[in-house]
Amino acid sequence: MYILLLPLKYLTSKIMPLLAAVAVLLCTMTVLTVWSVMGGFLDMLIGSGRTMTGDVVVAWPNSGFPHYQDLIKRLEKDPEVEAAAPMIESYGMLGLPTGRPETVQIRGVDGESFARVTGFADILWWRPIDKPLPKDSEGDDLRLRKLRTLSWEQVYQNGLSLSRVNPKTGEAEGGAVLGIAVSGINSRRASGVFEPSVIFRNRSDGTFDSSYDFMPVGGMVTLTLLPLDDSGKPTDTASRIIPVANEYHSGQFELDDKVSLVRLDIVQKMLKMDESPRVVDDPTSPDGFRIVGVNPAKVTHVLVRGKGDYSKLGASGPLAARVRMAYAEFAAAHPGEVPHSEDIRILTWEDLNSTMIGAVQKETSLVLFLFSMVSLVSVILVLSIFWAMISEKTRDIGILRAIGASRSGVAWVWLGYGLTIGITGSILGLAGAFAIVRNINPIHEWLGEAMGIVIWDPRIYYFTNIPSKVETSHAVIVGIGGVLSCFVGAIIPAVRAAAMHPVRALRFE
Amino acid sequence: MAMVEVRNLKKTYKLGRVGVPVLRGVNFECAEGECVAILGASGSGKSTLLHLIGGLDRPDKDGGSIVVEGKDLTRMSAGAMDDYRSGRVGFVFQFYHLLPELTVLENVLIAPMVHQGLGYTGARHEIRKRALNTLETLGLGHRLRHKPAELSGGERQRVAIGRALINQPRLFLADEPTGNLDRETGQKILDAIMEFRRRSSQTMIIVTHDDATAARADRVVRIRDGVLES
Numbered sequence: 001m002y003i004l005l006l007p008l009k010y011l012t013s014k015i016m017p018l019l020a021a022v023a024v025l026l027c028t029m030t031v032l033t034v035w036s037v038m039g040g041f042l043d044m045l046i047g048s049g050r051t052m053t054g055d056v057v058v059a060w061p062n063s064g065f066p067h068y069q070d071l072i073k074r075l076e077k078d079p080e081v082e083a084a085a086p087m088i089e090s091y092g093m094l095g096l097p098t099g100r101p102e103t104v105q106i107r108g109v110d111g112e113s114f115a116r117v118t119g120f121a122d123i124l125w126w127r128p129i130d131k132p133l134p135k136d137s138e139g140d141d142l143r144l145r146k147l148r149t150l151s152w153e154q155v156y157q158n159g160l161s162l163s164r165v166n167p168k169t170g171e172a173e174g175g176a177v178l179g180i181a182v183s184g185i186n187s188r189r190a191s192g193v194f195e196p197s198v199i200f201r202n203r204s205d206g207t208f209d210s211s212y213d214f215m216p217v218g219g220m221v222t223l224t225l226l227p228l229d230d231s232g233k234p235t236d237t238a239s240r241i242i243p244v245a246n247e248y249h250s251g252q253f254e255l256d257d258k259v260s261l262v263r264l265d266i267v268q269k270m271l272k273m274d275e276s277p278r279v280v281d282d283p284t285s286p287d288g289f290r291i292v293g294v295n296p297a298k299v300t301h302v303l304v305r306g307k308g309d310y311s312k313l314g315a316s317g318p319l320a321a322r323v324r325m326a327y328a329e330f331a332a333a334h335p336g337e338v339p340h341s342e343d344i345r346i347l348t349w350e351d352l353n354s355t356m357i358g359a360v361q362k363e364t365s366l367v368l369f370l371f372s373m374v375s376l377v378s379v380i381l382v383l384s385i386f387w388a389m390i391s392e393k394t395r396d397i398g399i400l401r402a403i404g405a406s407r408s409g410v411a412w413v414w415l416g417y418g419l420t421i422g423i424t425g426s427i428l429g430l431a432g433a434f435a436i437v438r439n440i441n442p443i444h445e446w447l448g449e450a451m452g453i454v455i456w457d458p459r460i461y462y463f464t465n466i467p468s469k470v471e472t473s474h475a476v477i478v479g480i481g482g483v484l485s486c487f488v489g490a491i492i493p494a495v496r497a498a499a500m501h502p503v504r505a506l507r508f509e
Numbered sequence: 510m511a512m513v514e515v516r517n518l519k520k521t522y523k524l525g526r527v528g529v530p531v532l533r534g535v536n537f538e539c540a541e542g543e544c545v546a547i548l549g550a551s552g553s554g555k556s557t558l559l560h561l562i563g564g565l566d567r568p569d570k571d572g573g574s575i576v577v578e579g580k581d582l583t584r585m586s587a588g589a590m591d592d593y594r595s596g597r598v599g600f601v602f603q604f605y606h607l608l609p610e611l612t613v614l615e616n617v618l619i620a621p622m623v624h625q626g627l628g629y630t631g632a633r634h635e636i637r638k639r640a641l642n643t644l645e646t647l648g649l650g651h652r653l654r655h656k657p658a659e660l661s662g663g664e665r666q667r668v669a670i671g672r673a674l675i676n677q678p679r680l681f682l683a684d685e686p687t688g689n690l691d692r693e694t695g696q697k698i699l700d701a702i703m704e705f706r707r708r709s710s711q712t713m714i715i716v717t718h719d720d721a722t723a724a725r726a727d728r729v730v731r732i733r734d735g736v737l738e739s
Contacts, residue, residue, distance in 0.1 A: 001622040001629045009610040399606045402565055403672070404595020405623045406588065502565045506606060 002400070003409060007417035010389075011183050017421050020378070020385045020486070024425025025432065027375040032433035034371050035474050037440065038364040040467020043434040045360055046313065048252045049353040052107075054085070054117040054303040055310040056320045057352065058327060059345040062228060064088065064273050064298035065338045072113075072329045080322050082307045085113035086299040088267045094176075094260060095222030096183050099202075104182060105259045106225065108267025108299075111162045117305040120261075123160040125180050125194065125249040126216045128152035136191040143193075147217065155216045159246025163215075168242070169356030172341040173272040174263035176221060176245040180258040183215055186247070190293070194249070197435040223262060226506070227271045238270040251465065264299070309406055313357075316348035334353050375485060378425075382418060390414065390497050398505025411498035418490025419483060426482035430475050440466045512541040512578060512644075512680065512712045519572035520557055522734050531557045531736040534573065544706060544713040546726035547737075554735040555716040556684050562714065563682045564590045577680065595624040599673030599711075601702075603685035605665040607657040614640060614653040617671045624676050635676075643671045647701060662663060663694035667701060668691075674705055683707070683715045687722055697724050 011017050012479040054344055060069065068086050075084040088108035094103050115121040128151070132139040143152060149167075158164045163172040180186050186194040196214045212217055224239045242262065268274035275297040282290035304323055310316040328341040338344075350357065392396070400410055436443065444466055456466045518519040521528045526682060531554045537637065539545045554640040560566045562575055564582055575582040577597070585593065594600075607616045617640045622629050630637065644650060647667040657665055666686060673681060687695030699722060706713055723729045731738040 001625075001633075003621055005615070005622065006608075006610075009615075013610045174513050290712075330555045343701065396608055399608060400619075400623070402594065402602075402606070403620045403623050404591050404593075409623070483671075503560050506565075506602070 002405070003237055003343045003412045003416050006255055007386045010393075010417055011420050011424070014386045014389070016389060017417070020382050021421045021428070023378045024422055024482050024486055025429040027378045027485070028426045028478050029432040029436070031368070031375055031474055031481070032430060032470065033436050033440075034367055035364075036433065036437045036470045037467050038360070038367055039471060039474060040469050042357065042360045043469075044251070044467055047311065047356055049357070050311065050349045050496055051119040051123060051252070051353060052255060053249050053349050054305040055316045055349055056304040056306070056323045057300040057347050057349075058304065058323060059089075059300065059347060060339050061089065061300050061345075063230075063313030064300040064343075066296035066298045067330070067334050068297075068299045068302055070333065071327065074330050074471065075302070075323065078322055078326055080307055082118040082305045083113065084305070085303045086110060086264060087114070087301040087303055088271065088273060088299050089301055090225055090267065090271060092226070093222075093224040094178075094182065095224070096217060097198075097215075097221075098184060100184065102182060102184075104152050105178075106223070106267060106404075107259060107261050108264040108266045108271075109162070109261050114261075115160060117303045119175060119250075120248070121160060123248045123250045124156055124177070125247050126152065126159065127156040127246075129490060136193055139190065140189065140191065140195070141193040143427065147252060149217060154373050155246055159241040159248070160218065161326060162245050162261060164243040164245045165305075175268045176223065176263075177246045177247040177248055177261040178215065178221070178244055179259050180247045180249040181220075181253065181257040183219070183244075183247075185213060185215065197286040215244040216246050216459045223266075225267070225270045225272070227273075231275075235272075238272075240266065240270060242266065253366040266440060268297055268299075310349075313350060316350060319441045320346055320348045359432045372481075374480070378482070379458040379485045379489040382486050383388060383492055386414060386418065386490050386493035387399070387496070390493050393497075393507040394500065394505050397500050398502050398508065401500070401502035402506060407498040410500075411494040414494035414497050415487060415490050418486045418494070422483035422486030425486070429482060430479050433475070433478075434470055437468055437470050440468050453495055475503065510581065511538040511576075512543070513537070513539040513714070514576040515558075515562065515573070516576075517573035518558070518561060519569045520554070520561060520566070521569050521572075531704065532561075532568070532572075533736050535732075535735070535737050537730065537737055539714060541711060541712055542710045543653060543728065544703075544726045544730070546723035547714065547716045547732055548718065548720065548723045548728045548729055549716075550718055553732045555718075555732045558732065559682050559684050559714065559716045560708065562680075563600055564594045565600075577670075588600075595620070596676060597679050599676065599678040599681045601666070601669050601673045601681075601683040601686050603688040605657070605669045605689075607665055607668055609657050612654050612656060613644065613649055613660070613668050616657065616668050619677050620672045620675050640671070640675055643675055644668075646704075647671050661694075662690050663698060664699050670698070670701060670705070674709075676717035677709065679712060680710045681713045682720065685711070685717055687719065688717070692721075693721070695719075 042417055072084040072086065075081050079174045090106050091104040092104060094100050094104050126143065129141065129143045132141055132144060159177050162175055162177055165172050180194055185196050187197045200208050202208050218243050220243055222239055222241050224237055226237050227232045229235050247318050265274065272370055278293040278295045278296045280287040280292050282286065306316070306319040310319055324346050326340070327346065331338050331341040397410055444456055447455070515535055518532050518535040519530070520532040521530045524670065535558060547555045547558065556573060559566055568583060582590065608619065611619060618636065621636045625632060644653065647670060649664060649667055649671070652664060657668070660668065686702065687698055690698060703725060705711070715722065717723050
């Protein structure tokens with residue numbers, strides 16, 4: 001009983017052990033906060049890795065491959081494949097309403113099949129919503145207001161089909177779905193919602209116009225692409241003004257800022273990858289050439305979504321193997337027309353993000369290692385404080401020995417004291433970490449607004465929000481680590497206390 | 510048979526490289542229920558003798574024997590010596606030696622906590638009752654929740670007596686119990702000790718340099734330069 005009583009009495013009567021508990025608190029809080037943010041960052045990377053690509057990608061970049069419809073049919077016959085969708089990936093230029101040309105990655109997609117394979121339908125930003133976001137306490141989300149000319153549902157459907165009705169002709173025109181940050185018009189509020197800002201345009205006389213543009217209603221962009229000929233050389237650029245059907249917000253800044261989706265047929269046409277007559281030179285013909293068949297339309301990618309859950313690291317490998325088998329059959333059916341099955345690139349979502357995932361995994365391990373090293377300070381601190389306290393409490397040790405306490409009993413008083421400090425500091429540290437991580441985004445926004453400090457730059461960290469989830473298993477490991485560090489720090493002083501001679505301890509001045 | 514039998518007891522302390530003999534072959538006996546005062550000047554070795562009888566220290570190698578109730582302390586293991594100190598001996602020191610973080614009641618209860626180990630939990634109600642009775646008898650019933658720093662010297666020594674007696678030891682050892690108190694308070698402390706002795710017939714050895722204190726014992730032995738005078 002005295003082994004329990006004395007540590008509690010010492011803890012509440014001295015400042016020094018409270019300082020040790022504060023050191024443990026700070027260490028556990030720091031380690032768990034860092035682990036939660038970095039671990040959450042990794043989880044977000046893994047979670048978002050499939051948002052725009054599906055589980056497996058068949059890729060033949062730049063030049064593309066024909067008969068993709070046949071490949072999609074073959075893939076969708078596989079019992080493990082849920083759906084497949086064509087895509088063209090290219091770089092291009094967008095002329096924006098602000099007058100600023102922006103280099104972007106263009107992905108030509110078919111809205112319907114793209115939505116079946118990816119999370120496209122979920123990331124379209126402009127859509128009907130019933131209530132404000134949890135953070136949007138002021139209810140200032142534009143989507144809660146009514147539009148003048150069309151409904152939010154219509155805007156959402158426009159996004160899904162990547163088209164918008166031209167009010168003059170009454171016809172639906174193929175268009176683009178931009179990443180929410182591409183246009184530079186949408187400003188993000190602290191509540192996490194976006195609102196178009198005023199655009200200023202310079203006039204030739206030195207004055208300027210200002211207007212309030214909302215891209216999905218009247219926004220137009222000039223798309224410029226650079227088609228390649230059969231030998232891979234660039235030919236004349238192709239430009240076209242297209243309407244903006246909607247904008248998406250994936251939460252992954254690199255996508256939201258740099259990737260725009262355009263309806264597949266537009267991209268195919270501009271890159272000369274659409275179906276076209278195949279001609280050969282014929283001097284006998286009045287035109288100098290003769291049509292001998294059809295060049296089938298081409299795409300650079302086919303995206304595949306599997307039926308099971310492929311979100312875990314390493315899970316999508318078997319699906320990639322099935323896709324490779326299906327492609328081999330497809331290549332055999334179109335000899336000489338499509339890339340050889342050994343050459344084609346078949347990549348899982350994990351392969352596509354491997355550089356980033358690997359870097360974050362290593363960075364997480366490194367940061368944890370460094371902070372754990374820093375946490376060793378608490379071991380040394382506890383050791384120093386206990387060493388000093390044992391000198392101060394030498395006479396108490398003598399008293400305990402005089403009334404019959406064993407050496408091990410005296411040692412356990414101090415080890416128990418270390419455990420008490422460790423448990424107290426760790427519990428408070430974990431609670432602090434929970435509070436910080438849960439509120440890390442508001443705290444970060446406050447730091448930015450009040451002090452101009454921006455720690456989490458989305459241009460560096462890819463995501464607009466800081467991860468704010470604490471894994472219970474991480475908390476348990478950090479808590480046990482905090483308690484153990486105190487216990488270890490108390491061992492040497494406890495051994496010293498146990499070794500004291502009772503008479504010399506009683507006579508200690 | 511004597512309760513305590515000390516034969517040819519020798520103890521040397523080391524000061525740097527020099528050995529300083531403190532006890533030079535002490536022979537001493539104390540019968541069961543007897544109260545013996547060991548009277549001597551400062552540095553005569555009387556406290557060392559008490560520490561050795563109380564199992565707080567060990568004599569020199571081949572430095573004689575201390576037999577208490579038929580058991581030789583010099584042959585006891587460290588664990589057995591701990592049990593001896595906690596269960597069979599009650600110590601009172603000149604400077605009280607109370608634990609400053611504990612209350613009066615806790616300072617008394619710490620002794621049975623050490624003695625009973627895990628068994629304390631089951632017996633805690635009975636022990637607490639006994640501690641309250643002891644403190645009441647010592648006139649400290651109104652000071653139970655006070656810390657030692659809030660008590661007078663006499664009150665502190667009474668708490669120390671309560672702690673020494675709570676386990677009902679067979680042997681009560683007091684090292685200058687009145688040495689830090691004024692004469693009147695010292696007399697009251699001795700009265701309290703004698704009252705307990707009257708009730709429980711404990712064997713007592715009191716070390717003192719004060720003739721008046723020694724006079725309260727059944728028998729007085731004098732120690733000078735580490736040797737007992739008859």
